[in-house]
Amino acid sequence: MSEKKLQFDMRLEKVWERREDFMAMNPACDVPVLEEPGHTIICDAYALAEYLDDKYPEPQLYGDTAEARAEVRRLVSWFDGKFHREVTTNLVDEKILKRFLKMGEPNSEAIRAGSTNIHYHLDYIGWLIEERQWLAGDRFSYADISAAAHLSCVDYLGDVPWEEHRPAKEWYARMKSRPSFREILGDHIPGYPPPEYYADPDF
Amino acid sequence: MSEKKLQFDMRLEKVWERREDFMAMNPACDVPVLEEPGHTIICDAYALAEYLDDKYPEPQLYGDTAEARAEVRRLVSWFDGKFHREVTTNLVDEKILKRFLKMGEPNSEAIRAGSTNIHYHLDYIGWLIEERQWLAGDRFSYADISAAAHLSCVDYLGDVPWEEHRPAKEWYARMKSRPSFREILGDHIPGYPPPEYYADPDF
Structure with missing residues (x-):
């Protein structure tokens, strides 16, 4: 919404309370x-x-032809589906969700799997960005937003091995510099601060 | 594609073989x-x-206004996300996938959960169809396709309690009568036939 310069108010909804008006x-x-x-x-x-x-x-975030939109959506599925399943759940759910929901100790096998899988995804970002300005092509798109949303959750834990993946790091530095994204990087979990470099575009 | 009268050839891809040309x-x-x-x-x-x-x-399957498309997509997410998680995986994965992948006995707790959850989803279809011609509004849409795709998988097992959910049954009978859907209902798993009423629109 910020990318589109739309004004909005945020409201907190505790979905687990299953409030009738919200349902x-x-x-x-x-x-x-x-x-x-x-x-x-x-x-x-x-x-x-x-x-x-x-x-x-204005501006279009899915692209201006059917083929361009298909590429954006393919990558949105990649990050919201594959990355989420292979990386985010293994690291973020194990380390943060379990702690807050008091669901016991993190599963070390899951964490190992997440830490291994993330390399493959960072390589894929690097491969895409070698040929393109942004992940889905030469225009900033919702694919960048989706990828950065997932990566920022893992980065909050300090678990993204940026130094081994310079092209992905360079792309993520550009993401961090966008005003829309800077606001989001200001969000903190109470009692669980992110690493110092987390919101810094020159990390 | 059949709804849009597009010609196509189907090709089988054994994704688990990870064929290089396909990758x-x-x-x-x-x-x-x-x-x-x-x-x-x-x-x-x-x-x-x-x-x-x-x-x-031609014909549009997502609707002709931003609001209509949002309603179609909300329901596509409902069936591909919520229904899939709450019903399809509990019944189809347990009873069919596990058998074919030789992953052991079906989990009876999962099957019980799926059999309970399906009532809530059939009620929801009934509630929508009471006010609308089709699930997302007065036009046939991708929401109907998504819902019917999931239900037909469960129906292949004979696990949809149609008699307790007449409005949902009436909608599904209309789906079964569509030429595009009749082709799909002809698909069988070798060695695992569906119930006799499975492809019959007058079930």
Whole structure:
């Protein structure tokens, strides 16, 4: 929304409380949910991201041809699906979610798997960025947002081996410099600070 | 593709063999992949479904306004995400996948969870269809395709309690009558036949 210069207020929703008024807005009872002026309600991360590009096309974040949009969406699936399954859940869910939900000790096998898998994904980012300005092509797109969102969660733990993956690091430094992303990097988990370099674009 | 009257040939890809030529088309090494005349390659189920609607908009399967598309996509996420997690994996993965991959006995707790959860989803379909012609509104959409795809997998096992959910059953009978869907219902797993009523629109 910041990339599109849209004004918005954030509201916290404790989805686990299953508040009746919230369930009436979104029967799936999850976030994000967007309430538009005039009370149109848009639910679901995928539907919402696509909706914003449909409704507020300046600048377009999915691309301007069917083929360009397919490439952006392929990479969004890559990061929201494959990266999430192979890296994020193994590291972030084990180290942070389990701690906050008091679900016992992190599983060291899962953490090892996540720490191994992340190299392959950083190589893939490096391979893409060697030929392209941004991940899905020469324009900044939702693929960059999706990849950076996942990486920033892992980076909050200090678990991204940036030094071994310079092209990916250079791309991520450009992401960190974007005003839209800087706001997000200011978000902290109370009682669990990120590494010092976390929000620094010159890391 | 049949709904859009697009001609195509199907090719089988044994993704677990990780064939090099296939990996070059799709580094994620999963299906579906579409090869267009002229060799444009479109990968990933989500990107591919959206691409077909972008490129061949007659008839539109995602709707004609940003709001209508958001509703279709919300429901696609509902079925591909929530239904898949709460029902399909618990029933289809346990009963079929485990058998074919020789992964041991089905987990009876998972099967019980799937059999309970499906009622809630059939009620939700009934609730939607009470007010609408099709799941996402008055036009047939990709939400119907997504819901029917998941339900047909569970129905192949004979595990959909249709008699307790008449409105959902009436909607599914209409789905079964569509020529595009009839072809799919002809697909069988060798050595594992579906119930007799499976492909019958008057079930």
